[in-house]
Amino acid sequence: MSEAKRILVVDDDEMICDLLKETFQRKNYEVEVVLKGKEALDRIRENRFDLVVSDIRLPDISGMRVLTEVKKEWPDLGVIMITAYGSIKNAVKAMKQGAFDYITKPFDLDELEMVVEKYFQYQNLADENVYLRSELDKKFGFSNIIGNSPPMQKVFEAIRMVARTKATVLIQGASGTGKELVARAIHYNSDRRHGPFITMNCAALPEGLVESELFGHEKGAFTGAYRMTKGRFELAHGGTLLLDEVSEIGLxxxxxxxxxxxEREIVRVGGGKPIPVDVRIIATTNQDLKKAVEQQRFREDLYYRLNVVPIYLPTISERREDIPLLIHHFVKKYSAENGRKIKGVSEQAIKMLMERDWPGNVREIENCVERAVVMSGPDVETLEPYHFYFGEEAVSEQKMEMPQPITTLYEMEKNLILKTLRENNYNRTKTAELLGISVRTLRNKLNEYRKEGIQI
Structure with missing residues (x-):
């Protein structure tokens, strides 16, 4: 059940205070009343209120002074002013100074209830907007781009420098390095963050459809164009357009x-009227665009238009020191998402993962960790080397014979541990070393199996 909204009524007329208190309490609001402006300010300093309803005329300081002090010290606290019919100018002045609304005496209680309800609806929308914006900041802010290595510090610095400018950005990097994540970070840290962020995967559509997707089309422009459709440029007006894999666009x-x-204007397919667009362009590519220009696969003039601010994203091989950070980040993320209790990754597992090549870069690490977390089971607190599997190639390299039939990861793990233990004549130290786990972890596993009735 949500907490009741708290209203402070400020009026020197005790009858009005009682009337307003009774009216608001009928609507399940918590209400306090005071007769003077200074007393109101003292009460606000001592308690939490969601709304102040104050008369403009008070015996000590004016309601306008109360409004000014409230907005200076508690800018998010709403204020509704009560004024006499002949003091409309004061009411208008109050609105300019930050009051949410005003009502005139003699007032209609239904009207007052409606104004108060309107304020709380507005406040709920504002709170929801703040929450959604904070969630976007969490999802697409700097904190979601992981790395302490020198190459990544250069990336962070470039994002900070370019985010609040209007410059076109070209993000270059191999597949899986996080190009779209960086593009979103630029947008959500820019002055356009309240505008749309529209993406266009230039490699995902046939060349004949890309133009229509980018610029839109008029009704009847081609077979099947039954209505006018806006393109990505128009949809991104006031915001950012990400041209993903821009190197795939035809000449x-x-x-x-x-x-x-x-020109900062587009013409829809089948149309003739230029349409102005206010769009920031961020382009990404996993190709060497300079080489594409040399090979005449990409226009030189377009390359220079896009490459105003270049950002290069390093591969994992260029930032290997970031691997532990990435692993712990994804473990925390997917443990929370999947209701797991995993608190960390063993040193042996980190060492194994550090030694591995990651041709798929950050995306491959993320997929590997997510799979390990999901398949680890609900009671696992530490991921060990045997929780990480890399497909048939890795299995064959390690010459791991999978016990048959395999029913669950727990059974597979148990069979592997017992098989390795038997093959090493029940030498626990050697078995633990081969499995990449500690002797203590092995002992705990064997104790679990004994409880199941297995003789060891």
Missing amino acids: NLQAKLLRVLQ
């Missing part, structure tokens, strides 16, 4: 894209 369309970047 014919590159010329039209160049014109849009130069």
